[in-house]
Amino acid sequence: MIKEFRLPDLGEGLTESEILSWKVDVGDTVSLNQVIAEVETAKAVVELPSPFAGVIKELHEQPGSVVEVGKPIVSFEVADDAGASPSTPSGAMAAGDLAAGAREPVVELPKREPNLVGYGAVVERSGRPARRPRNFAPVGERVETRPVESQATAVEPVESKPAGTIPAERPRSTPPVRKLAKDLGVDLVQVRGTGPGGLITREDVQEFAGQAEQLAPPMEGQAPAGGTGAVERETRTPIKGVRKLTAAAMVHSAFTAPHATEFLTVDVTPSLDLLARLKNSREFAGIKLTPLTLAAKAVLVALHRNPALNSRWDEENQEIVTFNYVNLGIAAATPRGLTVPNIKDAETLALRQLAQALTALAETARAGKTTPADLAGGTISITNIGVFGIDAGTPILNPGEAAILGLGAVRTMPWEYRGEVALRQVLTLSLSFDHRLVDGEQGSRFLADVGAILAEPGMVLTMV
Template identity: 55%
Template sequence: MITDFRLPDLGEGLPEAEIVQWLVAQGDEVALNQAIAEVETAKAVVELPSPFAGTVAALRHDAGDVVAVGEVLVSFDVGGDAEQPGADAERREPNLVGYGAAPRAAGRPQRRSRGEARAGATDTAVREAAPHDAIAVSEPERELRERPRSTPPVRKLAKDLGVDLDLVAASGVTGIITRDDVEAYAERTTTTTSVSNEREERIPIRGVRKHTADAMVRSAFTAPHASTFLTVDVTATVALVEGLRADRRYAEHRIGIMAVAAKAVCLALTRNPDLNSSWDEAAGEIVRRRYVNLGIAAATDRGLVVPSVKDAERMTLLELADAIRALAETARAGKASSVELSGGTFSITNFGVFGVDAGTPILVPGEAGILGLGAVRRQPWEFEGQIALRDVLTLSLSFDHRLVDGAEAARFLTDVGDVLREPGRAMVLA
């Protein structure tokens, strides 16, 4: 019996996903919950589990195709009486919400690489065309067809640079192709080939970049943005961070200015709750949260994402530092979950890492404020009635003027600045 599997709602409310690679081929035997494909949504690259046990009858789309939720992705032969494809699919198909397949049990079919999948599909087609002939594929040929091992972000980088991963050699002992391998290959080929006559390049708008653009436009034209700035002497905070990093008891937590600023934000939000609220247009209500899900803007190969640290107000400085680092690493690897990428109440963006002093960040939709951290600069500053070299940074606050007036925005920014100027004040504010 042939049964169609339609692309499910992955729990993000997103209408489509791009097939990064197939992990199976036509004719493969698959087990229930075995990963059959990697798909990229507007937020992350995830593995798609099979809702059936059976044989892959047909792959309905190629790698690189953008598939709408509800569209037929793959057809399975699940045994039993024959029937028309898709006749009973919706009744049988489970409602898949969430990511990934269940752990593979012993004896289940092993996942195949994309190269093996292509080879398997070709072999099946040849056998169908000549069913009475035995087609032999040598091991060297199979090795040549096998897709090089790499991570989804590296494959995305290779695609953006026009690099064929089959031609890239892995430099490390693990045999995994890295970003450096791809970039080095792209640089070599660029310098050894003639300059293209094409004066323009067209890049499809999809994935994270499309989602981010839609969110920013929605935010800019829905919430009336206003901004305010404060330049702060953070010499004491820099000394605190350096001292904690030098202390063997805390060195592994890798505490930085971002973690201290995050703690300062959590404390300031308790004193200025309108910055931690949202505007519910449909209900005609202001929703004031008594918890802080702190969004951390992260620049990735696939675009800007803002995962959030849940219940950040309950965390110590060490816990915040660990959570922020783990969240950023997960986001940059393209593995952040839908839970991590939603539900934020206030956000921080650190454009100081790019050498920028100040800016006017756009609000994350549904949030009343976002704080930008500028670069820490050593410069002359008034200190105790004299001019001295001090560590200084600028705070940039954008806020929704429907929810927050200028006075409260100023109080919030001053509270954050006070903690960064004198970290001991956190003991008083807490």
């Protein structure tokens, strides 16, 4: 029998995902839990395991397609409960039925059926088919199509159809392709799809636009097509995935939480000396230690004395929620965009464990393997802008958090030291906080505590 696997709700409250790649092809035999695809949500790349054991019958979407939750993405041919072979579905129709125009039955999944990734989208009880049929007219009644003879020819008026016929649906394409066509001024009705089932691909749209541009007369001041030095004046990139979520989150944060930012420049020479000694010690052999390691530990210690910075504004219940644990977020620049995974219960970790957790977090983020669980539940964050040679900035809060600390570049600078001017290792700290939750005094005390620990690591003994 044929079973459809619909794109599941991945537990993030998201409505769509992009198919990055298929790990299987039509005709492949798969086992239960075998990874069949990689999809990108607005937060992370997720591997989809197979909910069935059987044979891949059809891949409904191509890599690069943005699919709404609840839409079918793959069909399986599986054995029924009665023991029928995969090639003979239970209750299959006779060949004569198909010849008479009957459609292949669509198997509906139960409403909110749990699967290996999450819960499927709600299936409405409207009697509507689970997916749009691939054929737009009944079997035996052919819809006439003809190639576009000239790309510059205008679309002819649609003739009225005889009564009783089913009009062809709009050309099949994915949302990114429709966006590209809109940007290029291409009417998809004129484009001939070369993808599976007549699907219009990006290449089809780009080829059509290129042919139309060659046939059109050049505009004033525009170099003729094919001329030397012809360069695209604009490049348009669809807003999706991590970039889309980041943009929405930053706009929401900037216009919801009243930001305040404070700066503190600190002589961190003693911290760098400590790191050098730790790297040569047996306990930290093979452990990656950086100024971020000590800054993260300093934040955890300072939060113990200034808990207001580890809180959240609950607008719905009109409450301030103060966390008694710290999920420390670390902003990470990845090929997919900015992500902020967090270290759960970071306050319980010793310096060695914290250093290992930071290394693992960075490696996972760079590999694009950060999970939605790693990105959720952060309580305070650090962004290390110093790795890009930046001294200071005004970081925007991660939504739902009260504060974020920016760590600047460490520079050798003239500095007052023991009554004289000496070359010292100096960095600037930038603290942004939600002024609804954190008063200026509280933010200042927290930043001063972090700075004091980095200026003299031994000060931590006076704070715990």
